[in-house]
Amino acid sequence: MEKTVNQKAWLLVLPVLVLVAFSAIVPLMTVVNYAVQDSFGQNQFFWAGLMWFEDILTSERMHNALGRQVMFTGIILAIQVPLGIFVALNMPKKGFWATFCLVAMSLPLLIPWNVVGTIWQIFGRVDIGLLGYTLDALGIDYNYTQDALDAWVTLIVMDVWHWTSLVALLAYAGLKSIPDAYYQAAKIDQASRWKVFRYIELPKMRGVLTIAILLRFMDSFKIYTEPFVVTGGGPGNATTFLSIDLVKMALGQFDLGPAAAFSIVYFLVILAISWVFYTVMTNLDKEEGA
Amino acid sequence: MAGTDTTAKAPGAGSLPQDVTAMPGTARLRVRWLPRSSTVVMTLYLLFLLVPIYWLVNMSLKTNTEILNTFSLWPRDLTFANYATILTDPSWYMGYVNSIIYVTLNTVISVAVALPAAYAFNRYQFMGDKHLFFWLLTNRMAPPAVFALPFFQLYSSVGLFDTHIAVALAHTLFNVPLAVWILEGFMRGVPKEIDETAYIDGYSFGRFFVRIFMPLIASGIGVAAFFCFMFSWVELLLSRTLTSVDAKPIAATMTRTVSASGLDWGVLAAAGVLTIVPGALVIYFVRNYIAKGFALGRV
Numbered sequence: 001m002e003k004t005v006n007q008k009a010w011l012l013v014l015p016v017l018v019l020v021a022f023s024a025i026v027p028l029m030t031v032v033n034y035a036v037q038d039s040f041g042q043n044q045f046f047w048a049g050l051m052w053f054e055d056i057l058t059s060e061r062m063h064n065a066l067g068r069q070v071m072f073t074g075i076i077l078a079i080q081v082p083l084g085i086f087v088a089l090n091m092p093k094k095g096f097w098a099t100f101c102l103v104a105m106s107l108p109l110l111i112p113w114n115v116v117g118t119i120w121q122i123f124g125r126v127d128i129g130l131l132g133y134t135l136d137a138l139g140i141d142y143n144y145t146q147d148a149l150d151a152w153v154t155l156i157v158m159d160v161w162h163w164t165s166l167v168a169l170l171a172y173a174g175l176k177s178i179p180d181a182y183y184q185a186a187k188i189d190q191a192s193r194w195k196v197f198r199y200i201e202l203p204k205m206r207g208v209l210t211i212a213i214l215l216r217f218m219d220s221f222k223i224y225t226e227p228f229v230v231t232g233g234g235p236g237n238a239t240t241f242l243s244i245d246l247v248k249m250a251l252g253q254f255d256l257g258p259a260a261a262f263s264i265v266y267f268l269v270i271l272a273i274s275w276v277f278y279t280v281m282t283n284l285d286k287e288e289g290a
Numbered sequence: 291m292a293g294t295d296t297t298a299k300a301p302g303a304g305s306l307p308q309d310v311t312a313m314p315g316t317a318r319l320r321v322r323w324l325p326r327s328s329t330v331v332m333t334l335y336l337l338f339l340l341v342p343i344y345w346l347v348n349m350s351l352k353t354n355t356e357i358l359n360t361f362s363l364w365p366r367d368l369t370f371a372n373y374a375t376i377l378t379d380p381s382w383y384m385g386y387v388n389s390i391i392y393v394t395l396n397t398v399i400s401v402a403v404a405l406p407a408a409y410a411f412n413r414y415q416f417m418g419d420k421h422l423f424f425w426l427l428t429n430r431m432a433p434p435a436v437f438a439l440p441f442f443q444l445y446s447s448v449g450l451f452d453t454h455i456a457v458a459l460a461h462t463l464f465n466v467p468l469a470v471w472i473l474e475g476f477m478r479g480v481p482k483e484i485d486e487t488a489y490i491d492g493y494s495f496g497r498f499f500v501r502i503f504m505p506l507i508a509s510g511i512g513v514a515a516f517f518c519f520m521f522s523w524v525e526l527l528l529s530r531t532l533t534s535v536d537a538k539p540i541a542a543t544m545t546r547t548v549s550a551s552g553l554d555w556g557v558l559a560a561a562g563v564l565t566i567v568p569g570a571l572v573i574y575f576v577r578n579y580i581a582k583g584f585a586l587g588r589v
Contacts, residue, residue: 009413009416016404016470030440107339107340111565111569112524113524114541115544119342119562122559130345221433224527225526246435247435263436266436267431274431
């Protein structure tokens with residue numbers, strides 16, 4: 001579709017611009033402001049230059065939090081994407097069960113994030129939770145509040161539980177858009193199941209999967225509430241991801257300068273990676289349009 | 291454009307064996323490729339999803355003594371006292387009222403401003419349009435943790451702290467970009483000839499937009515509203531930071547109860563179950579569009 005050049009379209013965008021400027025630019029400038037100043041209290045600030053950035057970029061605390069964050073995001077993407085595709089391939093295509101699956105799968109997506117945390121906090125407890133109790137009865141030593149590995153496993157299983165359906169729903173939508181003729185052609189060619197997946201289904205799902213990975217990347221990289229409720233960042237600092245560390249720094253210790261510098265670095269990392277995804281996505285759009 | 295023809299194909303392609311000649315072939319094909327193992331996989335996956343939720347429901351129907359002393363897969367001593375506690379105590383149920391007020395406000399604001407913007411992005415080319423679109427998207431990427439403190443200061447300084455509108459406005463940060471994205475995706479499915487014909491017929495922009503265009507993307511508007519509802523409903527960090535008493539969301543009420551008494555598991559579970567209900571209700575209405583919405587209208 002050819003778009004008409006029309007500068008008046010700016011007027012249509014104006015409301016969004018004003019609103020988002022109020023709720024994005026003003027707060028972001030506050031952050032920038034703090035990041036380059038130091039304070040001795042009583043609202044007296046003076047210029048600190050890039051001091052906080054140097055501090056943050058060389059601090060082990062930030063490196064560790066970033067490392068944990070990258071590991072967490074890496075692991076959940078490595079599980080959720082293949083599992084989501086696998087589930088989508090097995091979903092019924094129509095009828096009552098298809099609707100049932102859609103609704104049941106969407107359910108975890110609509111639960112407030114701290115309730116998700118609460119559900120798993122309870123579910124994993126050895127005394128009153130089904131999961132913890134069962135593992136304990138099987139003789140497995142499991143305690144997510146004391147053992148770092150158990151805490152990680154709990155958080156990863158929780159995130160898989162919470163978000164795999166998103167990937168599955170997207171992949172499912174991609175699969176449904178494949179015309180029947182493709183499958184018939186494959187059958188005539190006696191293509192194997194794997195080849196049908198590799199050369200028909202996967203390419204057709206490419207667009208939606210990019211969106212799925214983009215969304216999962218963005219949201220898992222800024223995860224806060226769920227791990228905070230379940231482990232509070234512990235045991236020790238084992239599950240202190242970037243957002244948890246940031247909130248600790250900003251609202252807990254009120255170290256505004258370092259926290260602001262931290263925020264900016266954090267935001268830029270997300271921005272950079274998302275930009276790559278976004279570019280890939282728009283290029284795919286163009287390719288398909290051509 | 292890509293969006294147009296794939297959307298057009300989607301409904302037909304979904305219902306596979308309607309074509310009579312294709313039917314025997316497809317049927318055999320599917321039996322051979324996807325044996326009953328698919329049922330097994332789906333059953334296991336759904337069990338994995340539903341068992342933790344069942345456990346919460348199970349707990350909400352027990353007394354605290356039963357939760358702590360006996361381990362049972364279903365309530366032996368069925369009680370609705372936990373729900374009664376919540377539904378009769380204003381400090382509990384006002385949490386739901388607050389949540390619903392700011393979520394509704396947010397949904398209305400987000401969709402209302404996103405509609406014209408999405409139309410502009412979809413139909414026109416203008417200076418800086420691509421950069422603007424990506425900039426909007428960056429707000430969807432921004433970690434709420436980054437914004438918590440600045441938001442607190444901003445809304446305190448303009449006297450909006452602890453009001454519903456403050457939370458609603460704060461949530462537009464990630465909901466407006468999302469709504470613009472989803473609506474733009476759905477608008478790709480509406481051919482441009484419709485606009486041109488309407489203008490030739492003498493429609494003004496406003497009248498065309500409300501009378502003709504909006505009904506055409508009604509499902510898109512529904513989906514956008516659903517997603518705004520959803521992301522505003524599940525968010526806690528910002529809504530908790532921006533409220534203290536008068537506009538406190540239910541999710542925050544829950545956390546406070548946990549830290550204060552720490553032991554009332556039954557009420558906590560009941561409150562959790564009640565936060566799931568609104569989502570479960572609205573999801574039924576958009577069930578056929580969920581995937582398309584998550585794909586931002588691009589399937």
